[in-house]
Amino acid sequence: MTFRVRRARLGAVEGTQPPPFSVDVRQRDDAVLVAVAGELDLATAGEVETAVMDPVRDARHVVLDLRDLAFMDSSGVRVVVAAHLAAEEHGGRLSLVRLAEGSPVQRVLEISGLDTVLHQVDDA
Numbered sequence: 001m002t003f004r005v006r007r008a009r010l011g012a013v014e015g016t017q018p019p020p021f022s023v024d025v026r027q028r029d030d031a032v033l034v035a036v037a038g039e040l041d042l043a044t045a046g047e048v049e050t051a052v053m054d055p056v057r058d059a060r061h062v063v064l065d066l067r068d069l070a071f072m073d074s075s076g077v078r079v080v081v082a083a084h085l086a087a088e089e090h091g092g093r094l095s096l097v098r099l100a101e102g103s104p105v106q107r108v109l110e111i112s113g114l115d116t117v118l119h120q121v122d123d124a
Contacts, residue, residue: 019037019038019039019068019070020037020038021037021038021039021044021047022035022036022037022038023035023036023047023048023051024036024037025051025055028063028124030061031060031061031062031063031095032055032060032061032062032063033062033063033065033124034048034051034052034055034062034063034064034065035065035067035068035124036048036051036064036065036066036068036069037068037069038068038069038070039069039070039071039072040066040069040071040072040073040075040076040079040105041071041072041073041075041076042073042075045075045076045078045079048076048079049079049082049083052064052079052083052094053082053083053086055092056083056086056087056090056092056094057086057090057092058090058092059090059091059092060092061092061093061095062083062087062092062093062094062095063095063096063097063121063124064080064083064094064095064096064097065097065124066096066097066099066105067097067099067100067103069104069105070104071104071105072104072105072108073108076105076108077108077112077114080094080096080109080114080118081114084114084117084118093119094118094119095118095119095120095121096109096118096119096120096121097120097121097122097123097124098120098121098122
């Protein structure tokens with residue numbers, strides 16, 4: 001007997017490709033901006049974690065921009081929580097660019113309670 005397993009994505013349309021994944025790290029005046037696009041899941045979490053944790057460990061202000069994410073699973077939640085805790089431990093600060101109400105990633109943050117814990121800013 002053969003079984004086919006398909007990975008379901010929140011909001012995915014069958015036959016479509018996931019959006020391209022990217023992590024962009026830029027130095028701003030007083031902060032490091034980490035912009036993530038595509039999907040933040042088990043396959044991409046390590047790359048995002050590296051991009052966020054390096055400046056956080058240097059006690060810097062990191063602004064995490066997730067507005068261009070189409071999907072985030074518990075691996076992404078883990079990365080955000082780890083970065084928040086590391087920022088507190090090392091004297092840095094993690095801020096999140098405010099997401100649109102009703103976006104799939106905003107919903108994940110609400111369910112996890114992170115929307116009430118993380119410092120949010122209106123723009124990157």
